[in-house]
Amino acid sequence: MGTITARKRKDGSTGYTAQIVRKKDGKIVLREAKTFDGKREANSWIVFREAELDKPGGIERATRTTTTLADAIDAYTSRVTDIGRTKAQCLKSIKDYRIASMACEAITAKDISDFAHELRKGGRKPQTVANYISHLSAVFRTARPLFGMQLSVQEMQDAQMALTKSNDIAKSAERERRPTLEELDLLMQHFVDREKRAPQSAPMHKIIAFAIFSTRRQEEITRIRWEDLDQKYGRILVRDMKHPGQKKGNDVLCELPPEAMRIALSMPRAKPEIFPYSTDAISAAFTRACQFLAIADLHFHDLRHEGVSRLFETGRTIPLAASVSGHRSWTSLKRYAQIREKGDKFAGWPWLEVICRP
Numbered sequence: 001m002g003t004i005t006a007r008k009r010k011d012g013s014t015g016y017t018a019q020i021v022r023k024k025d026g027k028i029v030l031r032e033a034k035t036f037d038g039k040r041e042a043n044s045w046i047v048f049r050e051a052e053l054d055k056p057g058g059i060e061r062a063t064r065t066t067t068t069l070a071d072a073i074d075a076y077t078s079r080v081t082d083i084g085r086t087k088a089q090c091l092k093s094i095k096d097y098r099i100a101s102m103a104c105e106a107i108t109a110k111d112i113s114d115f116a117h118e119l120r121k122g123g124r125k126p127q128t129v130a131n132y133i134s135h136l137s138a139v140f141r142t143a144r145p146l147f148g149m150q151l152s153v154q155e156m157q158d159a160q161m162a163l164t165k166s167n168d169i170a171k172s173a174e175r176e177r178r179p180t181l182e183e184l185d186l187l188m189q190h191f192v193d194r195e196k197r198a199p200q201s202a203p204m205h206k207i208i209a210f211a212i213f214s215t216r217r218q219e220e221i222t223r224i225r226w227e228d229l230d231q232k233y234g235r236i237l238v239r240d241m242k243h244p245g246q247k248k249g250n251d252v253l254c255e256l257p258p259e260a261m262r263i264a265l266s267m268p269r270a271k272p273e274i275f276p277y278s279t280d281a282i283s284a285a286f287t288r289a290c291q292f293l294a295i296a297d298l299h300f301h302d303l304r305h306e307g308v309s310r311l312f313e314t315g316r317t318i319p320l321a322a323s324v325s326g327h328r329s330w331t332s333l334k335r336y337a338q339i340r341e342k343g344d345k346f347a348g349w350p351w352l353e354v355i356c357r358p
Contacts, residue, residue, distance in 0.1 A: 002046035004039060018042035020049055022059060030059055069107060070100040072143045072151055079146060080138075090135045104143065105150035112136075112159035116168050130169035133160060174335060178306045179298055181345060184208070186293045188351045191285075202277040204285050206263050208303060209355045210275070212346075214260035215307035215325045217242060218279050218300050224264075225272050234261060241326050255323045259346070262356045310346065312339040 002020040009015050016039045022030040032049065036042040052058055073091050077083065083091075094100055099107065099115040112133070119129045137160065143151040163169040179187075191204040211221060220238050228237035236256040256264070267274050286300045304325075311321040318330045318337065327333050346352070 002050060004042045004046070006039070013037070016042040018046050020046060020053070022053065030063055032062070066103045067149050068101055068103060069139075069151070070095045072104055072139050072147065072149045073100070075147045075149065076139045076142060080142065083138075087135050087138075090132055091139070094132065094136060105152075107151065107155060109155045109158035109162065112156060113163060113168070116159070116163050120168055126168060126170035127172040129163075130171065133163065133169055175299070175302060175305065177297055177299070177302045178309060179295075179302065181349070183293075183295050183298065185351065186295065187289060188354070190289050190293060192354065202275075202281055202285060203267075204282070204289070205351070206266065206355050207275055207277070207282060208286070209352070210260055210263045211300070211303040212307045212310070213257050213263065214254075215304050215311070217304060218282055221275050222273065222277060222279055222282070224274050226269060226274055227272070229256075229261075229264060229274065231261065231265070234258070236264075238326055252326045254326045257324060259352060262352075266356045266358050268358070308333070308336060309339055310344065312336045313342050314344045315341045 002018055005017045005019070007015050007017060015035045015037065017033055017035045019031070019033040021028060030053070034042075034045055036045065053062060073095055077088055077091060094115075097115055097118060099111055102111060116129050116133060119132055120126070124132075137156050140151045140153050140156040143149040144153075160169070187208060188205045191208070194201055195203060195205070207221060210216070211218070214221075214236070216224075216238065220241060223239045224236060225239075228239065230236065230253075234256055235253055238252045238254050241250045241252045264274050270276075283300060290296075290298050308321060308325050311324055316324075318333045321327075321333055321336065322330060325333070
């Protein structure tokens with residue numbers, strides 16, 4: 001049973017300190033105290049608190065060290081490897097919000113929804129908010145089994161369902177931007193001229209063309225090694241291909257179209273990688289060139305969309321296109337199914353011969 005001690009305060013009023021002490025094997029395992037203005041309130045607190053402690057696991061919950069969502073994020077980013085730079089930055093920024101200071105076990109679906117609304121008020125689009133919530137949900141899924149932190153997966157799922165219905169989160173709109181031949185001509189000339197001025201710079205004209213003809217993503221291009229190239233059968237091993245449930249070891253053997261093979265074989269064999277350049281350097285060079293040439297709203301990833309679209313325009317079926325792009329699910333390629341066969345717009349493209357020079 002708890003005790004109540006009356007004490008005079010400096011202002012002359014009386015405070016009533018309620019204290020609860022619990023022992024196990026003769027040792028104090030819990031000590032809690034709280035001061036009230038009245039004896040009745042102090043006694044009510046003792047009755048309520050002792051009832052909570054008497055519940056199964058009550059003392060364990062009371063003595064458990066409180067961990068916050070920020071702690072869970074730190075544990076996740078330090079334990080789970082290769083989470084990606086964008087995801088890591090997103091999780092880091094979440095720690096600046098109120099929800100990050102909350103105890104893990106106290107976070108409810110409403111708290112997650114409030115966090116999403118806070119992001120929306122800050123001007124972020126539903127697609128961007130969806131990315132934040134998706135990255136955060138990964139922390140919720142691993143916190144309990146990996147770190148013993150009491151984040152509720154159910155609360156996260158409830159929040160995601162409600163936020164979807166309220167349109168606070170939404171899937172990213174599929175981009176339909178494709179470069180025109182005129183825009184590609186500008187980019188080719190720009191980077192050929194740059195190579196003459198700076199021979200040690202990345203051969204962006206080759207990388208851009210390879211991205212289109214191979215349909216490879218930027219990160220995949222920089223990981224391809226000479227040993228991955230199967231010239232005899234026109235194939236290439238794509239290492240760690242992007243996959244939502246598998247970050248490492250998702251190596252896929254893909255068909256490499258003849259144009260892409262020619263570009264790859266034109267590269268020097270000085271290093272193990274065919275294109276031994278960083279994604280940061282490639283991305284920065286592409287972005288700067290588009291700005292300089294006044295090419296609006298063109299992303300490097302749009303080159304993959306161009307490449308896959310070309311496969312359908314030249315008569316490929318979904319299975320045959322997937323053999324190049326590496327899509328495991330043909331459903332992902334259904335957006336291209338309406339593209340009619342109308343020939344290869346790159347047929348006779350004069351830049352291909354320039355690009356394929358050693």
